[in-house]
Amino acid sequence: MIVARRPPRRLARTMRLGEERLGAARAIKWALRYVFPDHWTFLLGEIALYAFIVLVATGVFLTLYYVPSDTQVIYRGPYDLLRGEQMSEAFRSVLDLSFNVPAGLLVRQIHHWAADVFVAAIVLHLIRIFFTGAYRKPRDLNYFIGLTMLMLAILEGFAGYSLVDDLLSGMGLAIAYSVALSIPFVGAQLGYLIWGGQFPGSSDFFPRLEIIHVLVIPLALAVLITMHLAMIMRHRHTQFPGPGRRERNVVGTPLWPAYALRSIGLLLAVAAVLFLVGGLIQVNPIWQWGPYHGYLSENGAQPDWYIGWLIGALRLMPNWEPTIAGHTLIPNPFWGGVLFPTVVFAMMFAWPALERRVTGDYRRHDLLDRPRDRPVRTAIGAAFLSWVVIIFAVGSTDRIFVRLHIPYEEQVHFWRVGVWLLPIIVFFATRQTCRWLARTGSHPLRAWEGALIARRPDGGFEVLADSPEGPGSIESGPPIGTAPGQESEL
Amino acid sequence: MSALARRWLTRRARAPRALRATVALLMGTAALLILASPRSPQASGAATPPAATGSGGAAAPAQAPQPPGTGRSKFPEAPAPGERTVATPSSPTLLAEGRSLYEEGCSSCHGMDLKGRTRMAPSLVGVGAGPVDFYLSTGRMPLENPHAEPLRTTPLYSRARIQALVAFVSSFGGPPAPTTDPGAGDLALGLHDFTLDCAGCHQIVGRGGLTIGAIVPELQSATAQQVAEAVRMGPYVMPRFGPRQIDQHALDSIARYVLWTRAPSDRGGWGISNIGPIPEGMVAWFLALTALVIVARLIGERTN
Numbered sequence: 001m002i003v004a005r006r007p008p009r010r011l012a013r014t015m016r017l018g019e020e021r022l023g024a025a026r027a028i029k030w031a032l033r034y035v036f037p038d039h040w041t042f043l044l045g046e047i048a049l050y051a052f053i054v055l056v057a058t059g060v061f062l063t064l065y066y067v068p069s070d071t072q073v074i075y076r077g078p079y080d081l082l083r084g085e086q087m088s089e090a091f092r093s094v095l096d097l098s099f100n101v102p103a104g105l106l107v108r109q110i111h112h113w114a115a116d117v118f119v120a121a122i123v124l125h126l127i128r129i130f131f132t133g134a135y136r137k138p139r140d141l142n143y144f145i146g147l148t149m150l151m152l153a154i155l156e157g158f159a160g161y162s163l164v165d166d167l168l169s170g171m172g173l174a175i176a177y178s179v180a181l182s183i184p185f186v187g188a189q190l191g192y193l194i195w196g197g198q199f200p201g202s203s204d205f206f207p208r209l210e211i212i213h214v215l216v217i218p219l220a221l222a223v224l225i226t227m228h229l230a231m232i233m234r235h236r237h238t239q240f241p242g243p244g245r246r247e248r249n250v251v252g253t254p255l256w257p258a259y260a261l262r263s264i265g266l267l268l269a270v271a272a273v274l275f276l277v278g279g280l281i282q283v284n285p286i287w288q289w290g291p292y293h294g295y296l297s298e299n300g301a302q303p304d305w306y307i308g309w310l311i312g313a314l315r316l317m318p319n320w321e322p323t324i325a326g327h328t329l330i331p332n333p334f335w336g337g338v339l340f341p342t343v344v345f346a347m348m349f350a351w352p353a354l355e356r357r358v359t360g361d362y363r364r365h366d367l368l369d370r371p372r373d374r375p376v377r378t379a380i381g382a383a384f385l386s387w388v389v390i391i392f393a394v395g396s397t398d399r400i401f402v403r404l405h406i407p408y409e410e411q412v413h414f415w416r417v418g419v420w421l422l423p424i425i426v427f428f429a430t431r432q433t434c435r436w437l438a439r440t441g442s443h444p445l446r447a448w449e450g451a452l453i454a455r456r457p458d459g460g461f462e463v464l465a466d467s468p469e470g471p472g473s474i475e476s477g478p479p480i481g482t483a484p485g486q487e488s489e490l
Numbered sequence: 491m492s493a494l495a496r497r498w499l500t501r502r503a504r505a506p507r508a509l510r511a512t513v514a515l516l517m518g519t520a521a522l523l524i525l526a527s528p529r530s531p532q533a534s535g536a537a538t539p540p541a542a543t544g545s546g547g548a549a550a551p552a553q554a555p556q557p558p559g560t561g562r563s564k565f566p567e568a569p570a571p572g573e574r575t576v577a578t579p580s581s582p583t584l585l586a587e588g589r590s591l592y593e594e595g596c597s598s599c600h601g602m603d604l605k606g607r608t609r610m611a612p613s614l615v616g617v618g619a620g621p622v623d624f625y626l627s628t629g630r631m632p633l634e635n636p637h638a639e640p641l642r643t644t645p646l647y648s649r650a651r652i653q654a655l656v657a658f659v660s661s662f663g664g665p666p667a668p669t670t671d672p673g674a675g676d677l678a679l680g681l682h683d684f685t686l687d688c689a690g691c692h693q694i695v696g697r698g699g700l701t702i703g704a705i706v707p708e709l710q711s712a713t714a715q716q717v718a719e720a721v722r723m724g725p726y727v728m729p730r731f732g733p734r735q736i737d738q739h740a741l742d743s744i745a746r747y748v749l750w751t752r753a754p755s756d757r758g759g760w761g762i763s764n765i766g767p768i769p770e771g772m773v774a775w776f777l778a779l780t781a782l783v784i785v786a787r788l789i790g791e792r793t794n
Contacts, residue, residue: 082678
């Protein structure tokens, strides 16, 4: 005998309480039934989201111990090598956090790794968005939010790195200052605005930087993330074309329970991996670098990876400074440190509109493209990516010199040409590969060799729907992903 | 592509013609001015590490490498009172062995009379024991190519033969070899002075790097003796530090610190070679993020 059990009293009462005051049941139901498409690349953005959560959690802990002060003090803590050394209170507070606070070093390292992974995951997510055309109308707005968040994330990382006032970050700030000064017309004022005086700045600088790092940018990011997610829900997810998947539907897993559990699993995995690297692999050992003083420098100082592309640009740029009557119009750091990132982001912001104009395709798109079905777009993206990656890699030419003994000057001269040539080669190679893949129907990773077929009752054969050859017979029907009227390669 | 280009070129202009003409004119003038302006003297020298590499600071390379054989021979100063030195070995048999080794292995570059040869190698008259021991015990001499930077390799000569060469070259004059007692040094002072005088070239944990026209070696294989000799003589583009800049106690401390960098305190776990952000970025991308992407790949498509 089956007895239909009524929900427990208390639960029912709570639910009614909520329903009577908020009327949220419909929204909750809608959200719980929200469908997520099935493709692993849709989780890349979630990795970034969860890294952000880890960042906030660990960051709150760190804030409790950080002292944003440039007052010079003498270190008397437990670390022998720095005892008696003069340093700023900011640096000492991070040393104390690392050595005196229980789990302080662990949390600091998790925070640092999480930052590195956060930006990396955003970049990977952006790559997926670009190559599948997910930025197209109506999602271009959300794509802009994403790009904005990437810029903020980079700034946020740099600000956090700089708070410590160790030798490395101090040298990084010195470079940032020279870059700020290099901006024509407003540079000096901008430098004054941020640093509150000549470098290394007034005593307001660290408190200012801390507020930016722990409040202003995180808040902006939180708001933007909320908008980002809300807008995804509003538009619904994109999805790859496939059987039963059309422009206006989403085939996949509902939020509750399946997707929520999967996503929570990912959250735990992100936290686990970050705790693991945070506990096992040393990051930014500031006690080895020592405190920053203006007269100190060390060889091969580098910023965190997400600033590395700017260092590469600074190195690659020839020593070129237009002057008029002996006055330097534009100091050299401007090109690599300001113009280059501006161009990169401007191109990414402009792309959706540019593509619409060139293809004349102003329609709404909810189905994703497979990269190979848009050979020209994919090739442009790959060329652009290789351009940025080369410039990024040039940032480590000195290490390549030390390790592999390839002369530094020759590397730089080589890449000054290579940085323009290689993307062109990448462009044509990618375009050819895409066309070849689209023609043969093979999968770049799975190396699909044939088509799944089934025998019909009448004895004939039929290509199965979920085979790469697509539904229907081999001769007829466009390849998957090429909806009618979509034949443009861009 | 060409169709795209054509469409782009023949599209209807939006901005008024006058505005476009003004912009073009302004840009043209600016370009002309920029091109006509005299280039700065080091216009082509940008391939030297810019400030961005961080090697342009107090302890940064002051001198460019001079071509060998230009008479440059940084004579070590005579040891100040209180300096630790090693007694230079000397005996007729040693001298004889040293002479024959010298004639065989060194005279082609440094000359039979040790006076050096133009465009080949500097004079060894008066260099003393320290440089000879340093160059031979680090395997830098005999050099293969007189125009390349001497780099550390396995020494060609045994300890006894090095002694013989030291004895022979020192017989032409020069101070005894400096030495240190790292045990008498102070680690904290060592870090402090190393940061001040050496880290600009050798990186703060002694991992080496790049300076103008030269590889700066990592210091993990240098012995305390070699540190003392290097500091006092200044091999290749490295400056020489006399006892007034670095006294004996500071030298002992620096040597102690250099030995410490072989196994620095990696309290945070695996030290990933202690050079900072480059390996860190690799860990972030190739270890942490890759692991997470694999997780995503595994849990991402369960319903198929």
